[in-house]
Amino acid sequence: MKLFQCTNCKSTVVFENNTCLNCGFKLGYSSYYNKIVSLDPSAATWQVKELDGKTYEYCENYKHTVCNWLVDVSRDRKFCLACTLNRTIPHLLDDDNLKKWKHIEVAKHRLVYQLLRFRLPVVSKTIDDDKGFCFDFLEKDELPEESKGLKTGHANGVITLMIAEADPVVREQVKQQMAERYRTLLGHFRHEVGHYYWDLLIRDNPEVLADFRSIFGDESQSYADALTTHYNNGPKANWQQSFISKYASSHPWEDWAETWSHYLHLTDVLETAYNFGLKSNPKIIAKKSLKMNAAFDPYTVTDFSRIMETGIPLLFTLNSMNRSLGEDDPYPFIISKPVEKKLEFIHKLLKGIL
Structure with missing residues (x-):
């Protein structure tokens, strides 16, 4: 992962930061320019000269503190590229679900960052059903009876992840049961998206x-x-x-x-x-x-x-x-x-x- 700097005070910041701990400015990430920029904390939209001078706002999921990516207001789109990939998210009235979803989004945003660095096509299935991909983050009771044992998987561009995987205790238990050496959220995402890109890059x-x-x-x-x-x-x-x-x-x-x-x-x-x-x-x-x-x-x-x-x-x-x-x-x-x-x-x- 790239190391970033606050454009206001030059302090070191990391990919997930939405506030600079040194100067107090908000921070937003541009996936197009691969850059984190500092933002006036008193405003809700910003004309960002460090990018292209256009006006930006936070992704809609910023309000849930799960995303710090910026959206060009002129494009009339509320969600950033990473969050448009979500087809199903957990019920957020449950605080435990929100906590798990935050962990999931950290891993997913890092995945999308990397796919963009490879210059791979990243298109939501909600926009292009034939060639896009999307994520379903599910609770166990949302699965049909025949799929109750499903943990993660890919099928025709749909990547499913059980939100229980975001619980480190549950994940470690499954890791031991499966005699695995390694089991992480980011590892799940990288593996499952590999199936999608096999279909896209190799199959035909x-x-x-x-x-x-x-x-x-x-x-x-x-x-x-x-x-x-x-x-x-x-x-x-x-x-x-x-x-x-x-x-x-x-x-x-x-x-x-x-x-x-x-x-x-x-x-x-x-x-x-x-x-x-x-x-x-x-x-x-x-x-x-x-x-x-x-x-x-x-x-x-x-x-x-x-x-x-x-x-x-x-x-x-x-x-x-x-x-x-x-x-x-x-x-x-x-x-x-x-x-x-x-x-x-x-x-x-x-x-x-x-």
Whole structure:
């Protein structure tokens, strides 16, 4: 994630801030200009010279303190790009629902930020039902009886998330039940949106689909049968050698979505490191010394080797720092050579260099 500054006092601010703690000015994010600007706290609309001089107001969801994005008033649109993606939100008269929704929106806004950095099309299904996508944030009692076990999922551009996932206790319980290494709201979003972009970028492109199958396998095999086999018998033997996770070994679609989400993890971590100017020079003598210098914007680099040569030492460093605080590894995964090849496919697809 990019590191931002208050345009009034130059203090460091972060993506979710809606007020500068130093000068008291309001803060708003422009998704078009990828910039946070300071705003007069006594006004409700602002002519923002730091952007384009047009008049802006907050997204309608600002009133719920779940969004700090700006909307051009001339476009006669109350919701920002990220919030137009919401088709269903929780009942907000319940304070617990509002608390969960806030956590969900933090993760979702970070997802949309990243999709825009990749210059991917981000269109709400409420605007374009055929090619868009949307989110349903549901409570369990809103599901039909046959779907009571649903947690998250994607179907034809609709991404469903149970709001219970925003409860860290519930999420950890499910993580233990599923024997997962990693389970976060942002991880859910990255995985599920990967299914949507597979449909959009690969499904109807014969050449890209052929390349996909040569690396991930034939997705035309029965998805339902593959998942049944996975849940009944467990992951494929020696799955660590070819897949980023156990679930990735269940079917090529899930391999794609899991690997896609990890490419987004890696890119986001690298952008954060780049914005903080991170580099490392470990005090060891080894063939691979784990030296690292995050001196590039990962969204603009075309050479995939730079992503890996910097990303692997960076992830190792992050894991080591967490252990120093008595916490689990934030990235408890091994990127094998076959997984690296899959990540490179995604990198080239997004860069248009397949």
